Amino acid sequence: MSTWLSSKPFILKPFGVNDILQILTLQLFISLLLERSLEVFITTWRGPFIEQLEISIQQEKTLISEKIRLMEIQQKQFPSLESNQVSGLPPEGMSLEQQIIQNFTQNQQDSLKMFKPQTDDINEKERQRTAYKSDTRIIALWTSLLFGLLMSAIGIRSIEPLIVIDLDNPIQVVVFRCLDALLTGGLIAGGSEGIHKLIKVFLDFMEATSKQIKNQ
Numbered sequence: 001m002s003t004w005l006s007s008k009p010f011i012l013k014p015f016g017v018n019d020i021l022q023i024l025t026l027q028l029f030i031s032l033l034l035e036r037s038l039e040v041f042i043t044t045w046r047g048p049f050i051e052q053l054e055i056s057i058q059q060e061k062t063l064i065s066e067k068i069r070l071m072e073i074q075q076k077q078f079p080s081l082e083s084n085q086v087s088g089l090p091p092e093g094m095s096l097e098q099q100i101i102q103n104f105t106q107n108q109q110d111s112l113k114m115f116k117p118q119t120d121d122i123n124e125k126e127r128q129r130t131a132y133k134s135d136t137r138i139i140a141l142w143t144s145l146l147f148g149l150l151m152s153a154i155g156i157r158s159i160e161p162l163i164v165i166d167l168d169n170p171i172q173v174v175v176f177r178c179l180d181a182l183l184t185g186g187l188i189a190g191g192s193e194g195i196h197k198l199i200k201v202f203l204d205f206m207e208a209t210s211k212q213i214k215n216q
Contacts, residue, residue, distance in 0.1 A: 010176075011164040017206055023161060024199050027184070030156065031192040034147055038140055046136045050129060057125050064118050141189065148185035158184045 157180045165173055187195060 008166070010166070013162055013164060015162050017203075019162070020202060021199065023158060024195055024202070026156065027158070027188055028192055028195040028199070030151055031188050031190075031195055034144055034188065035192055038144060042136060042140055046132075046139075050132055050136075053125055053129050053132070057122055057129070060118055060122050060125075064122075144191075145185060145189040148188035149181060150185075151188060152181040152184035156184060157181070158187060 157177075159180045160177065165176070167173060187198075
């Protein structure tokens with residue numbers, strides 16, 4: 001298949017650091033515009049629901065915390081109620097320490113049963129919030145990938161400016177441009193941070209190579 005697609009490899013154009021930076025800087029600029037645009041559209045579309053859900057979760061958590069605080073205050077104000085529970089002799093075969101531990105565990109279980117409906121509701125809303133954020137992230141990624149592919153399809157490429165295309169082999173040109181469009185679209189969809197890191201890695205590599213040549 002390799003021989004059928006290309007009887008000879010592509011010829012690289014003479015290029016330097018400025019050519020690479022020019023290509024990546026253009027894609028970085030497009031990615032920044034795409035990120036900000038998607039942020040506005042998706043926040044306007046998906047933001048209100050998740051904000052209401054988070055407010056509802058926070059309100060329920062605050063309500064439970066307030067109830068627990070009031071229960072602790074009541075227990076401090078009426079400690080005799082708790083002491084009466086362990087004032088009698090423990091059952092046969094159980095020490096006083098074991099009875100105290102059992103009463104403490106029983107109080108915790110009673111508290112959990114008391115707040116179980118509220119905690120179940122909070123857990124359900126948190127699962128709903130996680131699923132909603134996951135769906136929003138998937139929508140954003142697919143939308144950014146689509147726009148990246150469209151930008152690449154109209155002529156913004158990553159590899160094609162650096163090589164000499166053999167127009168006598170149309171199949172090779174079609175396959176190459178499709179792959180170049182996929183790579184460029186994925187790079188733009190990956191966001192400005194990824195391109196910025198790529199530029200930094202390239203600059204660090206070129207700087208290290210230059211120092212190594214000078215040392216030799």
